[in-house]
Amino acid sequence: MGVSALGDGYRDLDADDSLIQGKLLPPAPRADIASRIELIDRLRTGGSPVVAVTAPAGYGKSTLLAEWAAAENRQVAWAAVDRFDDDPASLLSLLAAAAGPIAPRVARVAAEMRGVGPTMLGRSAPMLASALAMTEEPFVLFLDDIHLAGSPECRDALEVVLAAIPTGSQVVLASRNLPDYLARLHVGGRVTEVGPEDLRIDLHGARIIYRTANSDASDEELERSLERCEGWPAGLFLSALIGDTDQTSTPGLRGDDKLLSDYLYRECLAQLAPELQAFLRETSLLDDLSPALCDAVRETSDSQAMLRELERLNLFLIPLDRRRRWFRYHALFREFLMNELEQTAPSIVPALHKRAASWLEQAGLTGPAIEHLLAAGDRVRSPSLVAEFALPTYQRGEVSRIERWLDELGDAVVESHPPVAVIAAWTAILQGKSPASERWAAVLERIRLADAPHEEQISFDSARAMVRAAMGVGGSEQVLRDARFSVEHEPAWSPWRDQALHLHGAALLLAGDTARARRAFEDASACAVQMGNADSEILSEAELAMLDVAQGEWGTAAIHAAAAQKAIDLNHMEGYATTGLATAVSARIAAHAGERDAAHRLLARGMRARVQCTHVMPYLAMKVRLQLANCYFELGDRGAAMHLVHEIDELLSRSPDVGALRGEIHTFRSRIEASGPGSVSTVPLSPAEMRILPYLQTHLTIREIGQRLFISHNTARTEIASIYRKLGVGSRSGAVEQALQLGLLGE
Numbered sequence: 235m236g237v238s239a240l241g242d243g244y245r246d247l248d249a250d251d252s253l254i255q256g257k258l259l260p261p262a263p264r265a266d267i268a269s270r271i272e273l274i275d276r277l278r279t280g281g282s283p284v285v286a287v288t289a290p291a292g293y294g295k296s297t298l299l300a301e302w303a304a305a306e307n308r309q310v311a312w313a314a315v316d317r318f319d320d321d322p323a324s325l326l327s328l329l330a331a332a333a334g335p336i337a338p339r340v341a342r343v344a345a346e347m348r349g350v351g352p353t354m355l356g357r358s359a360p361m362l363a364s365a366l367a368m369t370e371e372p373f374v375l376f377l378d379d380i381h382l383a384g385s386p387e388c389r390d391a392l393e394v395v396l397a398a399i400p401t402g403s404q405v406v407l408a409s410r411n412l413p414d415y416l417a418r419l420h421v422g423g424r425v426t427e428v429g430p431e432d433l434r435i436d437l438h439g440a441r442i443i444y445r446t447a448n449s450d451a452s453d454e455e456l457e458r459s460l461e462r463c464e465g466w467p468a469g470l471f472l473s474a475l476i477g478d479t480d481q482t483s484t485p486g487l488r489g490d491d492k493l494l495s496d497y498l499y500r501e502c503l504a505q506l507a508p509e510l511q512a513f514l515r516e517t518s519l520l521d522d523l524s525p526a527l528c529d530a531v532r533e534t535s536d537s538q539a540m541l542r543e544l545e546r547l548n549l550f551l552i553p554l555d556r557r558r559r560w561f562r563y564h565a566l567f568r569e570f571l572m573n574e575l576e577q578t579a580p581s582i583v584p585a586l587h588k589r590a591a592s593w594l595e596q597a598g599l600t601g602p603a604i605e606h607l608l609a610a611g612d613r614v615r616s617p618s619l620v621a622e623f624a625l626p627t628y629q630r631g632e633v634s635r636i637e638r639w640l641d642e643l644g645d646a647v648v649e650s651h652p653p654v655a656v657i658a659a660w661t662a663i664l665q666g667k668s669p670a671s672e673r674w675a676a677v678l679e680r681i682r683l684a685d686a687p688h689e690e691q692i693s694f695d696s697a698r699a700m701v702r703a704a705m706g707v708g709g710s711e712q713v714l715r716d717a718r719f720s721v722e723h724e725p726a727w728s729p730w731r732d733q734a735l736h737l738h739g740a741a742l743l744l745a746g747d748t749a750r751a752r753r754a755f756e757d758a759s760a761c762a763v764q765m766g767n768a769d770s771e772i773l774s775e776a777e778l779a780m781l782d783v784a785q786g787e788w789g790t791a792a793i794h795a796a797a798a799q800k801a802i803d804l805n806h807m808e809g810y811a812t813t814g815l816a817t818a819v820s821a822r823i824a825a826h827a828g829e830r831d832a833a834h835r836l837l838a839r840g841m842r843a844r845v846q847c848t849h850v851m852p853y854l855a856m857k858v859r860l861q862l863a864n865c866y867f868e869l870g871d872r873g874a875a876m877h878l879v880h881e882i883d884e885l886l887s888r889s890p891d892v893g894a895l896r897g898e899i900h901t902f903r904s905r906i907e908a909s910g911p912g913s914v915s916t917v918p919l920s921p922a923e924m925r926i927l928p929y930l931q932t933h934l935t936i937r938e939i940g941q942r943l944f945i946s947h948n949t950a951r952t953e954i955a956s957i958y959r960k961l962g963v964g965s966r967s968g969a970v971e972q973a974l975q976l977g978l979l980g981e
Contacts, residue, residue: 299406299408735757776819
């Protein structure tokens with residue numbers, strides 16, 4: 235897998251892969267630790283596919299995992315999770331990158347760990363799970379700090395992956411809290427828990443810790459420290475650093491936030507030179523540290539020496555690469571330092587974040603730069619970066635990251651920055667979200683740029699017109715006017731030029747001008763290839779294929795459909811709403827060629843993609859369903875075809891003015907109504923049922939599934955019952971198994 239597939243957060247700042255490898259390579263176990271090999275041996279031979287090591291910071295979870303990894307005779311994969319992985323596309327990409335070298339099937343699907351909406355849970359997660367399940371050689375996959383990927387979307391996706399770990403292999407999770415998705419695995423006896431009680435240090439371990447800190451203590455003194463710290467490894471290490479064995483000097487040291495902070499300050503930070511104290515505080519806001527980045531943040535040139543001194547002092551500094559060019563602080567120590575920074579110098583925190591952002595942006599790490607700007611409360615630079623970086627982030631499938639950025643900016647800031655408001659609108663539109671799409675479209679209509687330069691006004695007017703055209707606002711004639719305006723005002727160098735051309739072609743089709751529409755789609759596809767915008771290429775090539783099919787030019791249609799499918803595969807965009815049309819027409823072409831198996835596979839993919847093709851983009855939603863219905867009809871499934879016609883009718887009730895498209899719909903309806911019963915008659919899952927289906931893989935109750943999807947408990951129950959009926963099963967596991975066989979889940 236290339237670095238770019240892991241997302242911007244994993245791109246190495248020094249043009250090599252040292253940081254990536256730091257996340258994917260097990261840290262070398264330290265020789266001076268209190269070994270837990272007996273516990274490890276019990277866990278290795280216990281037979282549980284999942285081992286959950288759960289404890290607060292400072293209990294040696296990562297140390298346990300590192301020792302276990304070094305002791306393993308099975309294949310080992312390692313993934314160190316950080317806060318940038320709290321996105322299902324990012325998390326699954328990380329897991330696939332970690333497991334790829336030990337599992338060839340995982341390596342083959344690694345690039346598919348991306349998507350939007352239900353795609354991650356419905357396709358990417360089961361694909362990864364299936365690939366891991368078919369791994370022939372036993373393996374152990376270690377996931378450190380998994381609590382940092384704690385969003386509901388990440389938890390759901392990870393549960394699907396964990397449920398498929400094959401016999402003889404294990405996944406070992408290190409987390410500060412017990413993940414709720416382990417509940418169903420508990421029922422089957424597939425999980426072993428390791429908690430604080432299992433990780434407490436004994437007398438032998440205490441001796442090793444004190445010896446490591448060059449501190450002498452008698453067994454009696456060690457016993458007192460053990461009792462006072464309750465076997466907490468971090469507390470013992472701190473006591474050892476200062477030779478503290480006096481029972482009364484630090485009573486009750488157990489990790490309590492305030493007491494621990496006082497202790498760390500008095501016995502660790504206060505003992506250091508003032509310049510080293512300042513270095514620790516000011517760099518604590520960095521997730522990863524390098525000399526150059528630290529110098530930029532602090533506006534100094536001595537960071538290399540500071541980091542070396544911290545290594546010498548053994549002060550909670552963890553190397554991230556073998557060459558020791560990148561580091562991070564131990565989580566417990568970092569939290570203390572960040573609190574110290576906020577307490578002692580809160581006024582400099584925004585400036586530190588901004589300097590970090592400037593360095594990261596210059597290094598090409600726009601995503602982390604945005605995170606620092608948002609942390610700094612910067613509402614001037616961050617909106618422009620969000621607007622600039624949203625498109626590549628969307629194309630990587632990290633839509634939830636865009637939505638989080640928009641949430642952190644807040645509606646008021648987004649509305650005051652027109653380019654960001656445009657991004658907010660498209661983020662909702664491309665996921666078929668209502669009423670968010672309508673709300674942001676209304677915001678765009680309210681924005682006035684009377685004082686802006688003429689060029690900016692025209693650019694925004696064009697962007698607003700494209701949003702209206704995509705949403706079908708005002709009917710087919712208004713759509714054509716809006717699309718024509720955008721084509722006339724988007725210059726050749728604009729990243730939106732290809733989209734304007736495609737929308738113009740679609741509007742010309744509604745007007746019945748197929749010749750000019752074809753030229754517009756050809757121009758849009760060529761422009762999209764030049765701009766690297768896969769969406770417009772996929773949509774335009776699909777439209778060209780449909781025009782050829784209408785003329786009976788099946789050979790030429792196949793060429794255009796193949797080009798669209800190639801763009802989907804190369805850009806790993808399976809499941810995006812914009813792929814639905816290409817997949818549907820490809821299925822129809824396969825059916826015409828007598829390739830029934832290929833047609834059914836493509837139909838399953840097209841039916842999944844239609845879920846996000848909602849009334850928000852009415853013309854696209856209708857076209858996708860019309861092509862799918864044609865394919866089903868050609869395969870002899872009149873029932874499925876009629877079901878899709880009913881979905882089109884629902885869309886028409888919302889958007890009746892669809893120009894020439896209404897004639898196509900009427901022609902097909904007449905054709906199907908005049909036909910006899912087909913060879914088969916199925917009732918496909920509705921879009922609402924397709925949204926629920928992926929959640930049947932999880933432990934979530936019906937009520938919890940409803941909460942995830944913002945629907946009532948009764949609605950969720952009714953739709954699940956309908957899923958069972960349509961799939962001919964009587965249980966969740968049966969529904970999942972049947973959906974996997976039909977291609978409704980996974981590949």
